[in-house]
Amino acid sequence: MLSATTHTPIILTGDRPTGPLHLGHYAGSLRNRLALQATHTQYVLIADTQALTDNAADPGRICRNVLEVAYDYLAIGIDPSLSTICVQSALPALAELTLLYLNFVTVSRLERNPTIKDEIQARGFGRDIPAGFLCYPAAQAADITAFRATLVPVGEDQAPIIEQTNELIRRLNRQAGKELLPEAKALIPEIGRLPSIDGRAKMSKSQGNALLLSASDAEIEVAVQRMYTDPDHLRVSDPGRVEGNVVFTYLDAFDPDFQAVADLKLHYRRGGLGDAALKRRLTGILQALIAPIRERRTEVTRAPNLVMDMLRDGTAKANAVTQKTKHEIMDGLALFSLSR
Ligand code: TRP
Numbered sequence: 001m002l003s004a005t006t007h008t009p010i011i012l013t014g015d016r017p018t019g020p021l022h023l024g025h026y027a028g029s030l031r032n033r034l035a036l037q038a039t040h041t042q043y044v045l046i047a048d049t050q051a052l053t054d055n056a057a058d059p060g061r062i063c064r065n066v067l068e069v070a071y072d073y074l075a076i077g078i079d080p081s082l083s084t085i086c087v088q089s090a091l092p093a094l095a096e097l098t099l100l101y102l103n104f105v106t107v108s109r110l111e112r113n114p115t116i117k118d119e120i121q122a123r124g125f126g127r128d129i130p131a132g133f134l135c136y137p138a139a140q141a142a143d144i145t146a147f148r149a150t151l152v153p154v155g156e157d158q159a160p161i162i163e164q165t166n167e168l169i170r171r172l173n174r175q176a177g178k179e180l181l182p183e184a185k186a187l188i189p190e191i192g193r194l195p196s197i198d199g200r201a202k203m204s205k206s207q208g209n210a211l212l213l214s215a216s217d218a219e220i221e222v223a224v225q226r227m228y229t230d231p232d233h234l235r236v237s238d239p240g241r242v243e244g245n246v247v248f249t250y251l252d253a254f255d256p257d258f259q260a261v262a263d264l265k266l267h268y269r270r271g272g273l274g275d276a277a278l279k280r281r282l283t284g285i286l287q288a289l290i291a292p293i294r295e296r297r298t299e300v301t302r303a304p305n306l307v308m309d310m311l312r313d314g315t316a317k318a319n320a321v322t323q324k325t326k327h328e329i330m331d332g333l334a335l336f337s338l339s340r
Helices: 021-036 047-051 060-074 091-106 107-112 113-122 136-146 156-176 219-228 248-256 258-270 277-302 302-334
Strands: 008-015 039-048 085-088 151-155 183-187
Touching: 008 021, 008 136, 021 039, 021 060, 021 151, 039 060, 039 302, 047 060, 047 136, 060 085, 060 277, 060 302, 085 302, 091 136, 091 156, 091 302, 107 113, 113 136, 113 156, 136 156, 136 302, 156 183, 156 302, 219 277, 248 258, 248 277, 258 277, 277 302
Parallel strands: 008 039, 008 151, 039 085, 151 183
Antiparallel strands: none
């Protein structure tokens, strides 16, 4: 029999509050959340517990940035009446499920996760990796499954984490002998990872190569001026390279006029189109994108108490949902419960 209630698909995604969000977050996942919040049941997690896994020596930084990330969400247009914004450390079911899931994953599998491998290398951890950091894919599986999410908008670098989540889900379902939990699909933008301004790595505020969602017009202009283009494109008349050219990557990500960008690429390759003209176009596009976000951000930061109330409401709602799932998982795995 068909169910009378049609269930809207569930989204869960989140961010580590290590600093204010930047354009990389916007292109990677925030934009998808905006597009989907009206048609999906969406939960957005401020992942402060996960942020601690590599910031335990500076918890104040994480604490301060929870509110900053909440401001960013509201500024870009995440609407608390459509999306539930919640704080990870205030959701005990996530921690409990993490502990449970750690029994269903091996250390060697955790060490093989490409995202973790890359991050161990980038941070120079070696064997001194905090155990919590090595295990964060299991924690992220707990986040995703606790909400029974089937869609997870994330940046490209998170794909292996979602893959490992699905491995865990299949393992748990096998153990339970039924479909205890649905598998989740990563929703990754086609344009891939937005490069940093210098074109070297991903955007990172700590490396000073990111454009914040609160950037001023002048900061945007300076950042675009500094963007890496084609080092061999010395004269305007020279043919230029589009691949690896950060300005074009940004135009691909943010210029709404695809045809115009395609024409610009042809012109640039042919020669006769200077970097200055391209950069002027990109500066205008980014200023138009960021200005309303910056203005709304200024407004919401004037009412921190309202934002705290919004976080409390969202977290209370998320608590109810995640506790319920936790009990269903414990039942499904035939674990002991005093409430039976
Ligand atoms: N690991 C994610 C990141 O670094 C943040 C995150 C935490 C997350 N929990 C999540 C993303 C659950 C998606 C789903 O960006």
